[in-house]
Amino acid sequence: MNPQLLTLPTSIATDRLLLRPWAISDVSELHKLQQESWEQLNKWYGGILSKEQTTKDDIQVYINNALSSWYNRDFLEFAAFSKDTGQLIGACSFHHLDWTVPKGRIGYIVRKSASGKGYATEMANIFTRYGFQHLIIKRLELRTAPGNQASCMVPRKLGFQFLTVFEKNKVGAQGDLWDLEIHVRFNADNLPHLHIDYSQT
Numbered sequence: 001m002n003p004q005l006l007t008l009p010t011s012i013a014t015d016r017l018l019l020r021p022w023a024i025s026d027v028s029e030l031h032k033l034q035q036e037s038w039e040q041l042n043k044w045y046g047g048i049l050s051k052e053q054t055t056k057d058d059i060q061v062y063i064n065n066a067l068s069s070w071y072n073r074d075f076l077e078f079a080a081f082s083k084d085t086g087q088l089i090g091a092c093s094f095h096h097l098d099w100t101v102p103k104g105r106i107g108y109i110v111r112k113s114a115s116g117k118g119y120a121t122e123m124a125n126i127f128t129r130y131g132f133q134h135l136i137i138k139r140l141e142l143r144t145a146p147g148n149q150a151s152c153m154v155p156r157k158l159g160f161q162f163l164t165v166f167e168k169n170k171v172g173a174q175g176d177l178w179d180l181e182i183h184v185r186f187n188a189d190n191l192p193h194l195h196i197d198y199s200q201t
């Protein structure tokens with residue numbers, strides 16, 4: 001199966017979130033989120049979103065790359081908006097996709113002012129279902145740094161199996177080496193209940 005031939009839902013709605021792939025019109029909103037949240041992103045996420053001096057041009061390049069990766073099916077990221085206010089809440093992605101198995105990993109970010117409201121857990125719940133139902137993957141991994149307590153809670157709340165810790169597996173923002181917890185699922189069974197509508201736009 002060529003993954004570029006997969007027909008993927010591009011609009012996902014829960015009771016409080018609307019998710020869709022990035023659009024060029026999101027540059028300003030993502031820049032605002034990034035400027036508000038760069039310190040926590042710098043601590044735990046990395047990349048261009050994690051720098052204080054990141055510009056709108058950098059964000060435009062980020063979104064361009066996300067769009068081309070969407071069509072290549074090597075990185076699939078959705079922006080998540082509040083249904084009530086329209087505010088950009090965060091983003092959730094499939095990354096390290098390996099279509100030979102097929103398998104992938106989930107990543108997520110939530111803006112600082114929206115943290116602690118269960119949004120990361122909700123997005124990971126959606127993506128676990130989406131991965132097995134729509135990408136037809138066989139293995140889904142979630143990697144979390146043990147010091148990132150909120151992120152480490154997400155796979156536990158969603159019934160992922162804790163496999164192991166990869167010691168000194170990633171270079172942190174300060175050049176320090178992080179351990180990473182490896183959590184895995186092989187299906188979307190018994191996830192916490194969530195009402196989800198999928199559609200094509």
Ligand SMILES: CC(C)(COP(=O)(O)OP(=O)(O)OC[C@H]1O[C@@H](n2cnc3c(N)ncnc32)[C@H](O)[C@@H]1OP(=O)(O)O)[C@@H](O)C(=O)NCCC(=O)NCCS
Pocket residue numbers: 040041044045107108109110111114115116117118119120121122143144145148149150151153154157
């Ligand atoms: C980590 C991050 C995604 C969490 O987003 P969030 O929407 O606040 O997470 P949730 O609200 O779903 O919280 C998940 C759980 O962690 C718990 N939690 C939150 N902060 C915590 C802390 N400091 N210590 C322990 N548990 C914590 C929450 O209480 C929640 O559990 P509960 O629902 O049983 O109360 C967000 O802070 C972020 O974007 N950080 C920077 C990027 C990042 O780390 N991404 C993940 C990389 S793997």
